[in-house]
Amino acid sequence: MYALYRKELADHVDSVRFLIILIIAFLLAGVSLYSALGGIATAGQGDASQGIAPTPFTFLQLFVQSNGTIPSLASFIALVGPIIGLLLGFDAINSEKNAGTLNRLLAQPIYRDAVINGKFLAGLTVVVIIVAGMVLIVSGVGLFRTGIPPTGEEVMRLLVFAVFSIVYIAFWLGLSILLSVVTRSAATSALLVVAVWLLFAFFISLISSGIAGALYSPDTVTGLEGAATFQQSFDRISPTILYSESVGTILDPTVRTLGITSVAQYDQLSAGVAGVLPMSQSLLLVWPHLVGMIALMLGAFAISYIVFMKQEIRGA
């Protein structure tokens, strides 16, 4: 399998596509950093008039803070991560089928699953490189520009953020490979991934609020609460929502709950214990999210694995 992995990785690195991904990644890192620095400049001083204290986790702000117009790196990855996964996987199997190379490949003394494992692992390696690159660029330049070194806890939180990002993009990679196994042409699989992306990133909240509006009456408090709870649970089908919620929590220690809270409850929460959540508690909060995302990623890959193993591969 190593020979396959090596070839796939070399293919990725040599391709124009990889160059495009790199450019996208660097642009996102640069632009979001610019945005974050602008945001930190104002937010870092706190807002005395509203009683908001300056946040102690300035370094993490580099990844979540924005100047109001340009999104932060975390939101950028939530949005563009799927496209990176798509570019790495949408033609993994079907283009080899169409070119007649898969037929020749499977005539070699290798197990069939080595083909799909090699492709997934090579794609995953590229994802790791890209995510690590983006985090390092933002950290490095940010450190240089702000002059504030990260604390140990901040470094740990950034690592967790990187893991979440990798798993998130790997899910889209798995989905792209799955569709490349199921569909005949690369164009079809690419379009389908884009459709799923649009659904999960943009339309899911419209759908959930539509259903919630039909199910619950907005006239009562319980109705409102029910609608909000339903909407949140429904939205969490989407890996994009899961990712956004979890990195929001990991990178912002002031986030104390992900559930629906009333204003009274919220006041209680903030008044009860002042300050921020320790890292273990933040992790506990998003643990189900991570498990869910890993399950989605493995699910996408497992289905493509099974379909591919049972598929009859014929000449072009």
Add this chain to the structure above:
Amino acid sequence: MGGKKDREILIRTDGLTKVYGNTIVAVSKLNLEVRKGEIFGLLGPNGAGKTTTIRMLLGMTEPTAGKAFIGEYDCTRNPIDVKRMTGYLPDNVGFYGDMSGKENLRFTGRLNNIPEKELGEKIDSLLERVGIPDAGDQKVRTYSLGMKQRLGIADVLIKDPHIIILDEPTVGIDPEGVRQLIEIILKLSHEDGRTLLISSHQLYQMQQICDRVGIFFQGKLVACGSIEELASESGVEQGRTDILDEIYHRYFERREQ
């Protein structure tokens, strides 16, 4: 050629059957034996089950019933061992267009666990052998069909197989290219002593190279033997230049009735 009859059987199928869906019978109860060193021709119209048979021999398609063996290995149970000793050139063989001919061969060599330091030399000698010694560094995208087919033969030979299976090797190739290809194929048998299974419907070419042929029709093997045997069986006079064509035609007519 008589000596080949006593040699060990390298390819054997035993009631091999493939049914697609529940109704489409691609191959029906095929019993076939190919001996070591033979060139065996699989003849038959399109869709007669030749490619399906080949794919079952390589363990790439699971038979509905029956068994296939290559050497001592069960093709369905030990596909890896089978593929280690068998080279397969599919019809419409594809290469990675962005890689050079040499890179493509190197990749196949690696998949076959050929030591890296032997590979370079081996690739050069194979390219020489198939007659494209200077094209090795070009991207395969720029290759003509004939060159691709030659690269395909080199690709098959890199694992030094005992058995070589060629699926429609001469389709779409110009006459001179076909002549050279046939020369290469004959050498693989006569000089190297390899066993070849070739599927084709180019009857005149097959007549020139095959020791024995099998004629497929609708998934069934309707005739099998040397050209002389089949000629006397079907009443075609020996020594005709289009003898295989005539034999094929007679069996075909017999089936249609």
